[in-house]
Amino acid sequence: MNQHISLAPFASLPEQSKGRCFPEPESATRSCHQRDRDRIIHSAAFRRLQYKTQVFVNHEGDFFRTRLTHSLEVAQIARTACRYLNLNQELAESLALAHDLGHPPFGHAGEDALDEALAPYGGFDHNAQSLRVVSELEQRYAEFDGLNLTWECVEGVVKHNGPLLGSKVLNPKPVPQAILDYNENVMDLDLENYSSLEAQIAALSDDIAYNNHDIDDALRAEIIRIDDLSDIPVVGETFAQVAKQYPGLDESRLIYEAVRRLIGDMVNDLLQETQQRIKDASPKDIDDIRHSNGPIASFSERIQKCDRELKAFMFENVYRHYKINRMTSKARRVVQNLFTLFMAEPNCLPTEWYKLTDGKPSERTAKVVADYIAGITDRYALDEHARLFDVQARNS
Template sequence: MIATTESCARTLACYASRPEESRGRLHGEADSPTRSPFQRDRDRIIHSAAFRRLQYKTQVFVYHEGENFRTRLTHSLEVSQIARSISRVLGLDEDLSEALALAHDLGHTPFGHAGEDALQEVLAEFGGFDHNAQSLRIVTKLERRYVEFEGLNLTWETLEGLVKHNGPLTGPLAVRKDRPLPGAIAEYAQLHDLDLDSFAGAEAQVAALSDDIAYNNHDIDDGLRAGLFTIDDLADVPLVGPLFRKVTQDYPDADVSLRIHEVVRRMIGIMILDLTAETQRRIAQFNPRSAEDVRRLGRPLVAFSDEMRANDAALRQFLFTNMYRHFTVNRMTSKGRRVVKDLFRLLFAEPECLPPEWRRLADGKGTTKTARVVADYIAGMTDRFALDEHRRLFDMQEKP
């Protein structure tokens, strides 16, 4: 049972983020008569151009490699479904968890992590590139849908969850002490303090682990269907291997594709049950009485058990070796890196080649501002648009 008391709201646990207690938006707005602040955040994310572009952004495979593989959009929808389910069990605000799940990949470049690595390399002397910081930049600046302000003007809780879903960014608890604070986050925090030295609320923690559940399990599905590895290759992977043996024993005559679906379905269920059980154990141990207690706990409230973390690490290692570093994936990601670097180098050296609405934002050749404008332009591209733009700029037979 979830820990609640008579002082808690009927539908939310004491430690949940309460929409009526939101710290608000950078630019003040009247409340909606029909939707909570977190529901409005979710809806603004869904209606954004950046969210639509996720349809043609890579998860692992480039868009033209097959219609049945995950894209950033389908992945984000799967994460949101898992996050809502977990939040319902834990008494958290489902709308905030969903908003964070839907927004968590907005800052990803074309060609997945290959594109991010390429931008990080070419932007090294201009502050680098970080997809979480780019997500913040998109929702606070680059999306232009309102007359009175830039960005989507999301609530404080959604913005803090977007940048801190993996943990604090500054202070003694910082999750990446070896990395400087990305410039976009540091710049925005001067306007709107996101308490970067604390953990995010429980809803953001749920969204982060829902992301892990979704991509690990669905990469098994996509990797098997792409022929990058076989069911036999998974035999010694903890949890996954025994599950395939059990499903084969239960359904020996079932089609392979159905057995894969059954294993993935069971895996997701097992991981969700483990996460909710471990989180309920921590709730009982630490007894948080508010969302602020969760932020100041000094450790995550939402977590897997030690055994599941070990299983998750083993699966990640398998996927890294057998999928993400498979030679066919390496070849495509190599192409993606080259496309992104080519685009950046040309447009940075010749900003007059940018489309007019972007060229107006640049301030000349070789400047930091122009580098960031070019990075924003490229990061927002889909895989398909990046390939088309590369042809337009480098192929003499293509119309500009």
């Protein structure tokens, strides 16, 4: 399909895709990256994001964002940016929708608990788990495990935050073994270089979405007040401007108007800074993007400073608030208890999962237990914990 005509020469052009692990006939009606997007949307892992924590546990209120609504918001921002820059919207959307597929229940609390429990076996990393979801754990198709996504989509899932190996890595840290094994035995993902511009845009769209929507949720949960934001660059100024322009405006509308403007400001900044970097780098094709010495998509220093100070503020005042601490404490205990029990007694796993273990504590069993726990939702994890640890709970 000749859908790349209006795309920039350095975009990820569908007809130049490096293909899939398992070759398939091309669709007569959709580009290869449209098919990636559609497969992600129809996956079980994507549906389960509806009941996985963003910041607030899902059952605490229907209004708060979940991993699913967050992913949809990231996709909207990424599509908008890529449309303006003449990039591949479908690839960026696929990456936005897939970027959280590997997150376990209870958000970062669940991830930290699994990482600690799996320390003797290499730890837990949600990006590596996302790779496992799309390459192995989704079992829907007759001819292959996983979703058989294109090389460009898998590459973006793995390294949307930048190179993982080599001299271009700013903060070197061990690369999860699952990614190294996939890179060596299945697809060479060029781990020493940058990903596509679409993947870079999706990663920054994630920052825009969660920064602003976590502010929104935290204000509405009354964990912070608008006045608390006054000293944060850009953020405090935006709330002050809205309050001045609309004196007496209902607080709920004030929050929405300010958050809306903040998102718009950050998106416009991303577009302007990225356009300037494209102009400076003069990339002729996507290889020039991948082999550049730094990211092409970026915020300006003004928004980077805002991002740093906002993250520090949110970490101190929201993510470590006592109400969140109580929730994360319970979440860690639930995940730790489930992991410990399943490792000691893998026959307590559902039969189809138990058959994948060694039947005893081992590295293989730990991997299966991690896959099982990472795949369940907040609600199911709580129910499973009750079934296993409450002697009066019905085991159904």
